[in-house]
Amino acid sequence: MPIYAYRCPECDDNFDITKPMALSDSEECCDCGAVMNRDYREERPNAGSIDYAVPKVCESLGITPSQIKDHQRDHPDIRVRGDGALLFDNTKQEDDYYNKRGMYKKPQRQRKYRIRS
Ligand SMILES: [Zn+2]
Numbered sequence: 001m002p003i004y005a006y007r008c009p010e011c012d013d014n015f016d017i018t019k020p021m022a023l024s025d026s027e028e029c030c031d032c033g034a035v036m037n038r039d040y041r042e043e044r045p046n047a048g049s050i051d052y053a054v055p056k057v058c059e060s061l062g063i064t065p066s067q068i069k070d071h072q073r074d075h076p077d078i079r080v081r082g083d084g085a086l087l088f089d090n091t092k093q094e095d096d097y098y099n100k101r102g103m104y105k106k107p108q109r110q111r112k113y114r115i116r117s
Contacts, residue, residue, distance in 0.1 A: 005039040014042070042111075063084045
């Protein structure tokens with residue numbers, strides 16, 4: 001059975017629901033009572049503009065161009081773009097970098113799961 005993703009417009013709670021295709025249009029209610037919306041972006045995370053191919057560009061962690069030299073000395077394995085954005089080859093490299101610098105990456109919200117039959 002296919003998995004459908006829903007998000008509540010009231011409380012922003014989210015659910016993945018497995019149900020028969022025949023019920024794909026049936027309404028799903030949140031625990032708060034509101035009718036939930038299909039979360040198409042969650043169902044097809046690759047359909048948007050997100051490209052999971054390497055490299056992973058992290059602009060929020062960017063450094064100033066004057067810091068690039070020092071950064072390359074301290075982290076020779078991390079590539080830095082000319083504007084200071086960091087380029088990671090993969091998520092593991094990115095996580096290792098956070099750990100090394102004592103930074104904490106907020107985990108993704110856990111999705112709840114229901115089966116409807
Ligand atoms: Zn709700």
